[in-house]
Amino acid sequence: MTSAGVRLDRGGQLARRQARRDRTLAFIGQHALAIALALAFLLPFWLILATAVMSDNQALTGDLWPTSWHWDNFVEVWRRAPMLTWLRNSLIYSVLATAFMLVSSIPAAYALARLQWRGRNLALLAVLTMMMLPPQVTIVPMYVVWADYNLTGTLWPLIIPNLFGDAFSIFLLRQFLLTIPQEYADAARVDGCGELQVMVRVILPMARPAIAAAAIFMFFLTWNDYYGPLLYTSENASNWTLAIGLASFRDLNHVQWNLTMAATLLVMLPVIVVFFLAQKAFVHGVTLTGVKG
């Protein structure tokens, strides 16, 4: 808008406002279904939010609107609970698990996708099979092993296995790597690159979106993981993660839902932030994971 010679164009402004309103109405009309669904999806979320600011007595009586707004619930959560400790532990767990997963799974995915070797199909079958094993199956024998190495009470039993590959991530990454055309690798080989160089300099950079996607999946999974930390760290409060801490706002029999929900929101905050920041790479990465064939 030029500053000089601007006249109040009343007619024009009105017309523009009218047009905007029309567009909004049209938008709503065309996307009525989407909006309705979105509202339905938001409803439970609203309940969590509303409960987080209710008083203890009103919490989860089924009321959707707080009679009194207790924003200090968030402060109370922070005061009462060692949120920073839990945050630190959650970060350690999620970041390390994700990093270790990448270190171990990317090479395996590469080998399964882009190299020829005897037994490759068998290995692929093994990877798929690992995904089929329910976690409850592995608990008892593994707990005893970790106890022998004196690692119970810490998060290491949850982090270390990722250093040895995660089946879901291997599979996801493999699918993407399959879609990268051979020409790139061939061209690099002609230029004199060895296999490792081809992998590191050529193929993996192209796989960045998929790597981001796998990393994000892993991060979210470990962030909300409750039973893992419960099993291994519940006796050592200094190692609790946020997920476990969430369950601690209670007396012996009485759960304080308002505080629990407030804490839940605080716990979700980093995850939402990560999602926003990574959204582009995420959607883009899933596009190219080649699971579409």
Add this chain to the structure above:
Amino acid sequence: MKRLAVTSMAVLALLATSCTAGGESSEDAAPAPAAVKPAGAVTFWHFFVDREAAAIESVVKDFESKNPGVTVKVVAGQDDDKMRQAISAGKGPDVGLSYSTDIVGNFCQTGAWRNLAPYIGRDKVDLNALLPIVRSYTEYNGVRCAMPMLADTYGLYYNKKLLAEAGFTAPPKTLSELETMTQKITRRKADDIQVAGYVPLMDYYENTPAHLAPSWGARFLNDEGKSNISVDPAWKDMLSWQKQFIDALGYPALNKFNASKGEEFSAANDFHRDRVAMMIDGEYRLAFLQAQAPNVEFGTAPFPVPDDKQDRYGAGYVTGNIMGISRGAKNPEAAWALIKYLTLDTGALVKLANGLKNVPTTDAALKSPDLEVDANFQTFIDILQHPKSETSPSTPNGAVYQNTFQEWIGAWASGKVPDLTAGLQQIDKDINAALQLGTAP
């Protein structure tokens, strides 16, 4: 490929040797011949949190001041599962506190908690200081591996206002009185119950077969440890009574009422909101009422008994917290000293009882002038001391028989079981099969 195979086998072998699947049956050292002054660090796991954990902490501090040289490391919020897992891995706490008696059978039989008899004998502990019923739920098959710390007893809570509005001044003593009063007090709007006199459904708060059994003298297991439900006529009486009561009130209406009951330990509990006039609950309800609903005018009494079993009036269901020393505990002497203190020292018990609002388990503590007792709390003390009060039998497999029975009763209450006798016999079969599953080959 061959190299892969070799690597895998090596790793497996390494694991196999390092893994000891809970098999350490190394004998725990016998206690020292004469009482040893406790010293060193002791780990103590319990399940309380928050305010109640603070009560435990203060008593533990008293113990530490009486026993300089002992430091107690307290870990709160640990339940039976955690303890069991830790013990299996050889890392159990020196002293563990459980909130129920479910594990006594298993822990005593397997040795997960040590046999306390040597310590008891050596220190000449007089077990008669403990009430007999409490002694019975801390041992299994003659092995005493646990000591009691505070008990829960169950009785009738009644809303004086709701009773008065229907013309009643005293709580019911027999089941027929209960039925009459319920019918009069219950208020409906159209088909729905607005205010219930009493809810006979077996999943309404603490209204469970185990809690009601003492009124009939019904026994879950016979002396051989087999399921007794189809044999003991008391069960049939109880279930028939329950069914006709449910039908008299109307199952659909009751079911709906039950589905929208308030959360048990929140301020929305039906009894706190004058939504139910009479219900069975433990003495801990007193603390909740005081904190969350101080305006409710209520009284407590023993639960009513069948008309033909008047001699049982005053009895009730008893259970409690138990403590033991883990297998492989590092400091059993100090652990034993702590247990003795928490279970037998009158001052400690009174302090705990006042703090947690549970019933203390020794004669001395019950008679102590420092114990905070009002008329309502006295009811529960009387129930604990009544000779006909009962507790649940222990099995090596926890509460499996109770759960099996509970599930079946849901079907019975809704009318899905046409033949009561046949149904009970099937239950016995199921329970016995489950108990059999846990026996040694």
Add this chain to the structure above:
Amino acid sequence: MTQTLTKRAAPAGRPAPARLARAKRRRHRLLVLGLMAPAIIGFTVFFIYPLFATVYFSFTRYDLITPPQFVGLRNYRFFFFEDPNSWQSVRNTLWFVVFMVPARVAFALLIAQMLTRIRRGGGLFRTVFYLPALTPPVAATIAFAFLFNPGTGVVNRFLAWLGVEGPLWLNDPQWSKPVLLALGVWGLGDILIIFLAALLDVPAEQYEAASIDGANAIQQFRYITLPTISPVLLFAGIIGVIQMLCYFTQAVVASSLASGQATVGGGQGMYLGYPDGSTLTYPLWMYQMGFKNFFLGYAAAMAVLLFVVAMAFTAFLLRRSEAFVHGAEGAR
């Protein structure tokens, strides 16, 4: 970097190209081994070992404290013939597999399709539909339980306003699983993102060509969209089935809450499967028997059976979808 000799670069006349080829093969094998080593170790230690241990335990009586004692097929016999809850748990889990997976996939597809048409505010909508998937499962289940509370919940109050008497939802054996299904559909964000991406990748020209040919929206969807994204659908289906075979947390929390004994997370076990065992899933029963009743040998047997079923399912699917497994490069 030293020049690696490839076949092309080997000058004619140099001695023993066969030796060079062998050296190359060995290097290649070393490379593969190096890349796969962590995963192989992981597979052995964290999969094979627990699997073998579980199979071993399944033939024993084991309560975690006493050493395992061999009992032969007793646990399996109990599962098939004597356990009053085993078949119900199988039926319940099967219900979730049969109904929840298609429901989630169908809804995710529908919503993804809708999202592709939204030009403005797409990011906002995406976030709204994905947010539930980020919610901790326990909190999400609790929110749903209270929305569907028969007396005070919003759903029944809304229905009453419409003049309809709402059922008892989580307290009614017929409705408890459908409520959990709604909860699962609410959390479809994770597969929604995948579908959205796949839909966006269908070449626009195909749609244009089809409309020129006179195909309407439904025909376009059926003959263009679906075939193109079918590998993604299959992927979501498989993952969904695996998830349903392990369905645990939400069932525990929902049944504990509905029975009035609310604890967060690993709730008290008395009313698992409430009401009437309708929410007693297979993993739930396995957990109850193994960790609450100390029948760990029996739980191991249940786990072995579950694994066998999952394996059979995998093998079946693999046979049916070569293209999916081997990707665009085809079966090599």
